[in-house]
Amino acid sequence: MGLKGEAAIVGLVELAAQRKATRPPAFSIEQFALLTKNALDDAGLDARDVDGLLCNGVNESARFATATLAEYLGIEVNFAEIVDLGGASSAGMVWRAAAAIELGLCDVAIAAVPGSLNSPRPPGSGPASARPQARGGSFGASSPLFGSPQAEFEIPYGNLGQNAPYAQIARRYAAEFGYDARAIAKIASDQRTNACANPDAVFYGQPITVDDVINSPMIADPLHLLEIVMRVHGGAAVVVANADIARKSRNRPVWIKGCGERVAYKTPTYAEDLLRSPISGAAETAFRMAGIGRGDVDMASIYDCYTITVLMSLEDAGFCAKGDGMSFAASHDFTYRGDFPMNTAGGQLSFGQAGTAGGMHHVCDGARQIMGRAGEAQIADCNIAFVSGNGGIMSEQVALVLQGD
Amino acid sequence: MSEGTFIAKPMPVPTPVSAPFWDGLRNHRIYVQYSPSAGKWVFYPRVLVPGTLADDLQWREISGRGTLYTFTVADRPTAPEWADSLPQLLAIVEWDEGPRFSTELVDVEPDQIRIGMRVAPVFCDYPEVGLTLLRYRPADESGA
Numbered sequence: 001m002g003l004k005g006e007a008a009i010v011g012l013v014e015l016a017a018q019r020k021a022t023r024p025p026a027f028s029i030e031q032f033a034l035l036t037k038n039a040l041d042d043a044g045l046d047a048r049d050v051d052g053l054l055c056n057g058v059n060e061s062a063r064f065a066t067a068t069l070a071e072y073l074g075i076e077v078n079f080a081e082i083v084d085l086g087g088a089s090s091a092g093m094v095w096r097a098a099a100a101i102e103l104g105l106c107d108v109a110i111a112a113v114p115g116s117l118n119s120p121r122p123p124g125s126g127p128a129s130a131r132p133q134a135r136g137g138s139f140g141a142s143s144p145l146f147g148s149p150q151a152e153f154e155i156p157y158g159n160l161g162q163n164a165p166y167a168q169i170a171r172r173y174a175a176e177f178g179y180d181a182r183a184i185a186k187i188a189s190d191q192r193t194n195a196c197a198n199p200d201a202v203f204y205g206q207p208i209t210v211d212d213v214i215n216s217p218m219i220a221d222p223l224h225l226l227e228i229v230m231r232v233h234g235g236a237a238v239v240v241a242n243a244d245i246a247r248k249s250r251n252r253p254v255w256i257k258g259c260g261e262r263v264a265y266k267t268p269t270y271a272e273d274l275l276r277s278p279i280s281g282a283a284e285t286a287f288r289m290a291g292i293g294r295g296d297v298d299m300a301s302i303y304d305c306y307t308i309t310v311l312m313s314l315e316d317a318g319f320c321a322k323g324d325g326m327s328f329a330a331s332h333d334f335t336y337r338g339d340f341p342m343n344t345a346g347g348q349l350s351f352g353q354a355g356t357a358g359g360m361h362h363v364c365d366g367a368r369q370i371m372g373r374a375g376e377a378q379i380a381d382c383n384i385a386f387v388s389g390n391g392g393i394m395s396e397q398v399a400l401v402l403q404g405d
Numbered sequence: 406m407s408e409g410t411f412i413a414k415p416m417p418v419p420t421p422v423s424a425p426f427w428d429g430l431r432n433h434r435i436y437v438q439y440s441p442s443a444g445k446w447v448f449y450p451r452v453l454v455p456g457t458l459a460d461d462l463q464w465r466e467i468s469g470r471g472t473l474y475t476f477t478v479a480d481r482p483t484a485p486e487w488a489d490s491l492p493q494l495l496a497i498v499e500w501d502e503g504p505r506f507s508t509e510l511v512d513v514e515p516d517q518i519r520i521g522m523r524v525a526p527v528f529c530d531y532p533e534v535g536l537t538l539l540r541y542r543p544a545d546e547s548g549a
Contacts, residue, residue, distance in 0.1 A: 139484055144415060152417040153449050156538060157495065158479075158487045159507045164495045167477035175475070175520040221478045269497050269507045274475065 002289035005403070007098035008246035008253035011043025011239035014345075014364040016200035017232040017352035021118035028059040029072050031114035035237035036073060043239040044250045045108060052079040052100055052109025052240075054093040056356050059119070079106040085263070086141065086391025087303055089113065090236070090359035091398035095259035097240035108245060112237035115354025141392060142267075154267055162305065163228060165268050165393040167220035170308040172274050176323070179222060183326040185213035187307045188226050188349050190334035195346030197336060197376040202232050202352035227307040227349070234354025236364055254367045254385075258290030258401035268393045276316060279388055282399040283317035286386075290401035294318050298382045299369050300340070301362035303390035303397075304347040313388050317399065336377040344369060344377045359389045363400070370404040414486045416534050423450040425464045430537040433528040435469040437504065438462040448504035469526035470544060471500040478515045498524055498541050512542040 013035055015023070026034065032055065040047060053075065058065040066080035079100040083089045090113055097109035142150040142160040154160060173179065192208045195201035208226060216225040246253035260282035265271050287293065300319070304310045311325040319340075320328040332340040345351055345365040348358045366385030368374045374382075382404070389398040419427040426449075429436035438447040440454040442461050453460055479493040487493055494510035496518075510518060511527055523544035530537050 139415075146418055147420055149449050151415070152420070152423060154507050155415050156417045157507055157509045157540075158414070158483050158490070158493050159495050161483040163481070164477050164479045164483050164493070167479070168475045168495065168497060171477055171520060172475035219479075219481055221480075267507065269505045 003095070003098055003256060003259060004102055005255045005257040005290070006243045007101040007240055008243070008249075008255045009094070009238045009363070009367045009402070010241045010246050010249040010251055010253055011039045011041075011045065012237065012364050012367050013038035013042055014200065014236040014361065015115065015234045015354070017202040017234045017354060019202055019232055019352070021116055021233040023116070023118070023233070025118045025120045026116070027119045028114040029061065029069065031116060031235050032058070032069055032112050033073055035112040035114065035235050036110050039110060039112065039237040039239045042251070043241070045239060045241070045245070047073070047075060049108045049245075050075050050110050051077050052097060052106030053077045054081045054083060054097055054109060054111040056083055056089040056093070056113050077106065079109060085389065085396050085398065087305060087356065087359040088261075088389030088391035088396050088398040089356055090363050091387055091389030091400050092261060094238065094240060094256060094363055094400060095261070095398070098256035098259070101240060101242045107242045109240045110237060111240065113235060113357040113360045115235035115357030116233035117355070118233055150267060154269070159267070159269070162393065163220040163223060166306045166308055167223050169268060169274055169312075169394065170222050173308065173312065174222065176275060178326070180326040180330065181214060181222065182210050183330040184307045184311055185210045185224070185227065186329050187304075187310050187334065188213045190338070191304065191343045191347040192350045193335045194344050194377055195350030198345050198351065201346040201350055202230065203346065203350045223306060223308070229305050229348045229353035229358065232352030232354050234352065234357055236354070236357045236360035238360065238363055238367065251373075252371045252404055254370045255403045255405070256400065257292065257403045258286035258288070260285030260289070260399045261397070263396040265395050266392060268395075275312065276322070277312050277394045277397060279313050279390070279397040279399060280316040280318070282397050283386075283388070286399040286401045287318070290403070292384060292401055292403070296384050297386045298341070298384050299344055299366065299379055300342045300386045301344070301365040301388070302342055302347075303359065303362055303388045304343055304349050305353065305358070305390065307349070309390055309394065312394070313390070317386070317388065336374070336379055341379050344374060344379065362387045362389065366400070366402050370402055416531065416536055422452055426450050427536065429466070430528060430539055431535070433537070435467050435526065435539070436464045437467050437500070437502065439465045446500070446502040446504050448500075448506060467500060467502050469500065469539070471498045471506070471524055473518070473520055473522045473524050474499040474505055475520055476510065476518055478518070494518065496541060506539070509540050510542065511540045517543070
């Protein structure tokens, strides 16, 4: 059962992260088209080869998103999917594309996630970030609509957004396992070292130390500013193809060997156990499906909206025992030169988070390493990558095991 | 507490299913759903029992006492509506009956908050909108 590992990522694009957008304003539907073109060019494939399409949504067309995209691209597809898993959407799109290809539904699928809110505005409207299209409205990922549990039981108390709920998780972690702030901060400083080897990262050329992290402003206790992602303009896409096309690809194929997914809750208040995150089951499924052990992994790209997310994902994905994440972080070098290379393109903490495209950052990170295209951050003989996706407040998580031939 | 500053914030709108919970709060009492078949208390209010989808939910009163499961002190507002209410003491309380409840802590200094501390309900009335919100303060253990 499971994936046979006969579909592969054969092309990708990840736009350079920008704090201030210099690329021309573009609607998300236009960004989707541009990302698709870029990723296909990278794969050496033609638009007419595409017969599968996966998206996270279209800002300009909340309903009928995939049909709107197919029409706009002029590409009729045999498999169309909108994946609504927040930051886990990208990893979720990759395994769905592989599954559809292995089922024979399609041969070449595009999975793209626009990552810039810099879109044209109608005359007389305010700044882009203030418009309703900025997904979720003023309450972030919490729905203010009548009948929504969040509107009724979370928003009235100000329990919304990301910083506070993740801080609540970190606080609970501290109460159960203790809290070595320096070991956790090291995750951010090691990743910054990686970003300093990636000219596309928003913090390229700006190394930081553990002390810098600890001394940065406290945003939601115990989370410091430098332990929290910063929004950037960007976007990313991958092309997933069947084995015949992949073997002829100009890029080294990145086979999708294992996957797992678990959707547990929306608001952490209702988690069965707040400190055992959904990735545990997802990673176990993915590794078992791939027939690969944790010790075989050459690099990991772990979804990193916050340092606490990385810490708990390392534990729950089985790279160390529960509660040992801090000593694991303190005793391993997460840089691309290190003994446990992780988030080698900077991670979202140091590359920047291009909205939902931040999840695709990790897919691209793993794929670039296996393709041998990671530049200065390239790991020698990188054949196996573990990629995680995380949506909501560690609510929904996806694990991928990727492998080169 | 200064009620006026909270009014501009988004308020809950009770639904047909959740109304007994809000009716209870208005009378400073806490009613929560219970499922005899699952042997568990349920929050937030639902039409069927989460996990089993059994159709035997009944409303029962609880004391509202519990322990602090986790919290954070937010020095930056979680949304612009809370810019005048800093720091926000955002908490998750675990009721003695089991379910957890999102809330805010009041009548406590941030550095006095401890996970696992006993907490007691504080009923915050908003007569202008006919609603009562349920917040929490450290419990007076001697009187508990």
